[in-house]
Amino acid sequence: MSGSQRVLLRTVDVARESGYSVQQVRDLERLGVIPPAARSSNGYRSYTSVHVHALRAYRGLAGAVGPVAARQMLAELRTETIAAAASAISSVHVRLARERDEALRAQQALRAIQDETNTPELEQASDAMTITELAAALDVRPSTLRFWEQEGLVIPERVTSLRARRYGISAIRAARIVAALRGTGYGIPAVREIMGSLHQLDGLGETQRILQQRLDQIATRTVALLRAGADLAAVVTSGQEPIAG
Template identity: 75%
Template sequence: MSEVPQAPQPSAPLRTVDVARESGYSVQQVRDLERLGVIPPAVRSANSYRSYTSLHIQALRAYRGLAEATGPVEARRLLTELRTATLADAAAAVNAVHVLLAREREEVLRAQQALHAIGAETGAGPVGQESDAMTITELAGALGVRTSTLRFWEEEGLLTPERVTSLRARRYGPAAVGTARIVLALRGAGYGIAAVREALTALQQDNDPAETARVLQDRLDRIAARTVTLLRAGADLAAVVERAGGRI
């Protein structure tokens, strides 16, 4: 005689200390993240004790992965939105993080290519024809920055555009475009204006790209580490996404 299947039993409520232990956060951090909306409010018992579920643990683990991939501020915003978004919007938001990391990696790779090209062109005359030049709007669009950012880099001596004499319109040749990509990558790696200027001076005067190459490779390695962290958080993020709409 076959056994009658038993209905699954709900998991026992978890205390704050249980959630802290399983998620790797302190008790106070769990309460703070609940207050900030990263995880939904815990159910309160008659004696006002918090009661959590395993899904709260998954949300906290998902937050850890997002925080390492995008930073804590953006991670808090995403987790808060994911809890009330539609399934489609929640999935799209997570995918956007992967796209962002892929774009950062692609930009650093382009900067590395520009670095090699600048090293090869040092001491040579002007490279490229006028048809290869880009306007300030085109270059800003290619880099994903504002035109005001390019003007600021020019003011700080990081980027020197070619100019059309009659209109005073900025145009950037291949060498300037390559320099702009390196500046963008170095700034994205957290280097200040003075440090970027020093790196560019070394490239232009000493023809020694070793330090800049090291910085770019270090940035690639950190992007890879952030990507792996996000992938490891995938199962927990999926649990949050599947319960989009606040059903956690």
């Protein structure tokens, strides 16, 4: 147990160091974001620096993955091995990187759709994807692609006597844009309207704005996670040692 962990803090001290209010500290303790505070003989709470690190880590993690997922993750990090905890944190970085890559691909698809207005492109059979391949590329379920087809958002071709779905270049581009829009939080009716306007100048401009907004949001979440790095490391390593009372 380190010397810093032996220094006992009052609720007001933790609030000041973490940037939360006294009531928020108590609420977040109740929600399991931080370990339960030790109680003195007179009933007062006693905290340590670990609690401050956990609260700071929660702020960044909540910005990256949302408050519910952040609460669950922090609770798990305190009981995991260092290797398992590091892997969990790395997976968040990987998820954000993948979301960014998909948003960039959607932007590329949008530019290609814009170019098609003047230079139509012939699709090659070798560029086509099956529903399983496209679902894996977008990290969605095949049932999601079937639902998008039912909603008129992404229309594949039907080939062979079994009527198997085949997604050509245009359908793949549309799917990437739909996936990015859905990831931004747009509902199906709004996505349908946007996709219907893609071959209009104003529609292309609005979609580009939305995709750039998506990239900006991912960048903000990534920075929040990076800022939480040192505090997350402190939480992970503190899980190997008992919290002082």
